[in-house]
Amino acid sequence: MISARNQLPGTVKSITLGAVMAEVVMDVGGTEVVAAITRTSVENLGIQVDDKVQAVIKATEVMIQK
Amino acid sequence: MISARNQLPGTVKSITLGAVMAEVVMDVGGTEVVAAITRTSVENLGIQVDDKVQAVIKATEVMIQK
Amino acid sequence: MISARNQLPGTVKSITLGAVMAEVVMDVGGTEVVAAITRTSVENLGIQVDDKVQAVIKATEVMIQK
Amino acid sequence: MISARNQLPGTVKSITLGAVMAEVVMDVGGTEVVAAITRTSVENLGIQVDDKVQAVIKATEVMIQK
Amino acid sequence: MISARNQLPGTVKSITLGAVMAEVVMDVGGTEVVAAITRTSVENLGIQVDDKVQAVIKATEVMIQK
Amino acid sequence: MISARNQLPGTVKSITLGAVMAEVVMDVGGTEVVAAITRTSVENLGIQVDDKVQAVIKATEVMIQK
Numbered sequence: 001m002i003s004a005r006n007q008l009p010g011t012v013k014s015i016t017l018g019a020v021m022a023e024v025v026m027d028v029g030g031t032e033v034v035a036a037i038t039r040t041s042v043e044n045l046g047i048q049v050d051d052k053v054q055a056v057i058k059a060t061e062v063m064i065q066k
Numbered sequence: 067m068i069s070a071r072n073q074l075p076g077t078v079k080s081i082t083l084g085a086v087m088a089e090v091v092m093d094v095g096g097t098e099v100v101a102a103i104t105r106t107s108v109e110n111l112g113i114q115v116d117d118k119v120q121a122v123i124k125a126t127e128v129m130i131q132k
Numbered sequence: 133m134i135s136a137r138n139q140l141p142g143t144v145k146s147i148t149l150g151a152v153m154a155e156v157v158m159d160v161g162g163t164e165v166v167a168a169i170t171r172t173s174v175e176n177l178g179i180q181v182d183d184k185v186q187a188v189i190k191a192t193e194v195m196i197q198k
Numbered sequence: 199m200i201s202a203r204n205q206l207p208g209t210v211k212s213i214t215l216g217a218v219m220a221e222v223v224m225d226v227g228g229t230e231v232v233a234a235i236t237r238t239s240v241e242n243l244g245i246q247v248d249d250k251v252q253a254v255i256k257a258t259e260v261m262i263q264k
Numbered sequence: 265m266i267s268a269r270n271q272l273p274g275t276v277k278s279i280t281l282g283a284v285m286a287e288v289v290m291d292v293g294g295t296e297v298v299a300a301i302t303r304t305s306v307e308n309l310g311i312q313v314d315d316k317v318q319a320v321i322k323a324t325e326v327m328i329q330k
Numbered sequence: 331m332i333s334a335r336n337q338l339p340g341t342v343k344s345i346t347l348g349a350v351m352a353e354v355v356m357d358v359g360g361t362e363v364v365a366a367i368t369r370t371s372v373e374n375l376g377i378q379v380d381d382k383v384q385a386v387i388k389a390t391e392v393m394i395q396k
Contacts, residue, residue, distance in 0.1 A: 002266065002320060003305035003394040005100040007131065018151035019348035020366065023170060024130060029095040034071040035128035036152065036170055038323050038353060038366055041267035045132045054131040056266060059302050060192045060390045061127035062101035064090060064135040065073065065120040066111045068134065068188060069173035069262045081234045084283035085216035086234065089302060094286065102223060104191050104234055104297055107135035122134060125170050126324045130267045137232040139263065150349035154366060156262060161227040166203040167260035168368055169348065177264045186263040192390045193259035194233035196222060196333045197205065197252040198243045200386060201328040201371035202334065218300065225283035236287060236300055236389050240331035254332060257368050258324045269364040269396065288394060293359040298335040299392035309396045318395040325391035326365035328354060329337065329384040330375045 003045055005059040008033065012049050015042060071121040074099065078115050081108060092121055138189040140165065144181050158187055162180060204255040206231065210247050213240060224253055270321040272297065276313050279306060290319055336387040338363065342379050346370060356385055 010026035010033055022042045032061045033055045047053070076092035076099055088108045092099045099121045113119070142158035142165060154174045156167045165187045179185065208224035208231055220240045224231045231253045245251070274290035274297055285305045290297045297319045311317070340356035340363055352372045356363045363385045377383065 001309055001396055003299075003301045003309055004129070005302060005305060006093075008097055008099070016152055018153065018351070020152070020346055020351040020353045021152040021348065023125070023152045023172070024105060026130075028074075029097065031074055031095065033074070033128065034170070035267075036125040036128050036324070037128075037130060037267045038269060038364070040353070041130070041269060045130065045267055047130060047132060047265055049072040051132060056075040056129040056131050057123055057127055058336070059089070059100040059102040059394055060300070061190070062103075062124055063070070063098065063190055064092075064101050064103060064107070064111065064113060065122050066117060066133055067177055069167075069169045069177055071170060071173060082284055084219070084285065086214055086219040086221045087216065087282070087284040089284045089304070101135075102192070103135045104137060104232070106221070107137060111135060113135055124254055124261055125257070126168070127317070127322070129322055132265055136261070140226075140229055140231070148350055150351065153348070153350040155257070155350045155370070158204075161229065163206055163227065165206070165260065166368070167262050168257040169260075169262060173262070177262065179262060179264060184262060188261040188263050189255055189259060191221070191232040191234040193255055193388070194231065194235075195202070195244075195254040195388055196224075196233050196235060196239070196243065196245060197254050197255040198245060198249060198333055199330060199375055201365075201366060201367045201375060203371060216285070218280055218285040218287045219282065233333075234336060234390070235333045236298070238287070239335060243331055243333055256325070256327055258366070267395070269374065272358075272361055272363070287389070290394075292338075295338055295359065297392065298389040299337070299394050300389040301392075301394060305394070309394065311394060311396060315396060320393040320395050321387055321391055323353070323364040323366040325387055326363065326367075327334070327386040328356075328365050328367060328371070328375065328377060329386050330377060330381060
């Protein structure tokens with residue numbers, strides 16, 4: 001169990017690989033959520049389109065717009 | 067318009083105020099999303115329970131769990 | 133209005149595009165400020181050299197050196 | 199020398215101490231910059247009002263608003 | 265399995281609770297590692313002194329000093 | 331002196347350069363620590379394999395897994 005307060009269930013929609021970083025676009029309840037993680041993490045986890053995953057975000061990284 | 071790729075519409079459910087930081091819990095499509103922002107930001111934006119807001123998160127802050 | 137406490141007005145000096153990430157160098161009152169954002173954000177906002185922009189930073193991301 | 203690309207010279211204007219976190223407001227070339235750091239860091243560095251300091255920010259933490 | 269590249273095994277040495285945030289000091293192979301997480305996370309995970317835990321850090325949050 | 335609470339001594343094991351970002355893998359007391367920093371920072375600091383460095387991490391970026 002990890003302390004990160006936000007764990008949003010979603011489905012991988014697309015993956016773009018760079019030399020170092022990768023962009024993973026997920027569908028979370030109809031809203032697009034985008035993660036920029038290392039390419040090695042995509043490979044380590046074997047992330048593929050249509051995978052069921054969770055977007056995990058530490059509370060201190062969340063801002064509010066009103 | 068801000069470069070942050072993630073802007074999730076939600077409703078404020080609860081606010082806990084500390085001396086410096088505040089915790090704001092939102093409902094985003096049935097999932098709880100938590101933001102730890104400064105108390106002054108809560109006051110500057112006048113954030114209150116039941117407010118319609120957006121949780122804003124930079125893509126580099128999103129991890130994936132699988 | 134966003135909760136991020138730091139919003140520094142500046143001018144875009146250079147943009148370097150990678151496959152996933154982009155580096156945007158700004159001039160903020162004579163000091164260089166650098167942002168690493170996704171390439172897609174640069175494209176979505178149509179960021180170009182000489183644009184007047186704001187560098188936006190959450191207070192929890194700022195350290196102090198003394 | 200640290201890899202953080204952003205090192206903005208400023209002056210401490212106010213310090214608010216909580217039990218765990220502290221908010222330090224700086225003046226950086228006429229613009230307010232706010233850092234939320236641990237209270238222990240404020241004590242370890244002996245940060246006081248009127249100190250000449252640098253606000254240090256990793257490039258991946260900077261967003262752009264246009 | 266989470267995409268965060270850094271997962272450092274350690275032991276909890278002390279916990280300081282604020283109203284919103286908590287500071288958890290760990291011993292990681294003889295080096296002190298400090299986490300500032302929400303008080304609620306400390307309570308949700310039941311973190312106590314002497315617990316065997318992992319300090320988890322996304323690669324994009326790590327700087328290098330040389 | 332910087333406010334970041336975590337400064338872990340290590341040795342650079344490998345460097346992968348992208349157009350914008352770079353991945354630097356370090357050995358910290360037998361555990362692998364990975365930093366994703368800008369390519370320009372690698373060049374500015376002249377980071378090379380076998381360099382003695384410190385991995386620097388702000389406390390608000392550290393999560394706990396139990």
